[in-house]
Amino acid sequence: MPRQKASSAKPPSQRQLRVGELIRHKLAELLSRGDIHDDVIAAHVVTVPEVRLSPDLKLATAYVVTLGGTDTEAVIEALNRNKRFIRGEVAQAVNLKFAPDIRFRRDETFEEASRIDALLASAKVRQDIEKE
Template identity: 35%
Template structure:
């Protein structure tokens, strides 16, 4: 059982790397944002299906357009994946929008604003 999970982890990493390469370099669809990254991949143990979590930096319209572009390029993506990753079956890919990077960026902005406000308050207290 343990060996299977190690193998599955290796496959997930390989598929994630290749999907990232295919999306950023091979697909020419203008709907797909250049700021698209593959955050995580979960390939089922039977290799028949795969969930690809993607992140798109941009507004909701850019995210929706990227998802549409990826779904329309599905046949091409699977063909490229079959060539580059040597698996018994090429999994059917489901793209899922992942908001974690955008969430992190927003949290960083909020923390920076709070720190700036605190620094300004400290400077005001020193002056009075």
């Protein structure tokens, strides 16, 4: 019997999820307290909705969004400039053998959800729903 291919994208383990949440909480704490001394970051309200970790827990991808979605790229650049300080603070908060390297990415889930809502509210879709 031939083997079935396993999907290449495995769901994250419980440990990845737990460590990701710990990192997310520490990043949110750093941002809300103003511990990161950067004028660009201080001028914006930054939210970290999700942190994903690689299976070996050595790479963390933090998704960030600014209030109103403005200047997100400038905030990401500022976070990257302060990456060394942030990594040190995260290392103290999360007790791991190796402190994960943190990448900052723009969170696009809210934009995607808005796009899907707009599609569902379109006249074409409403017409199909009304037929049923």
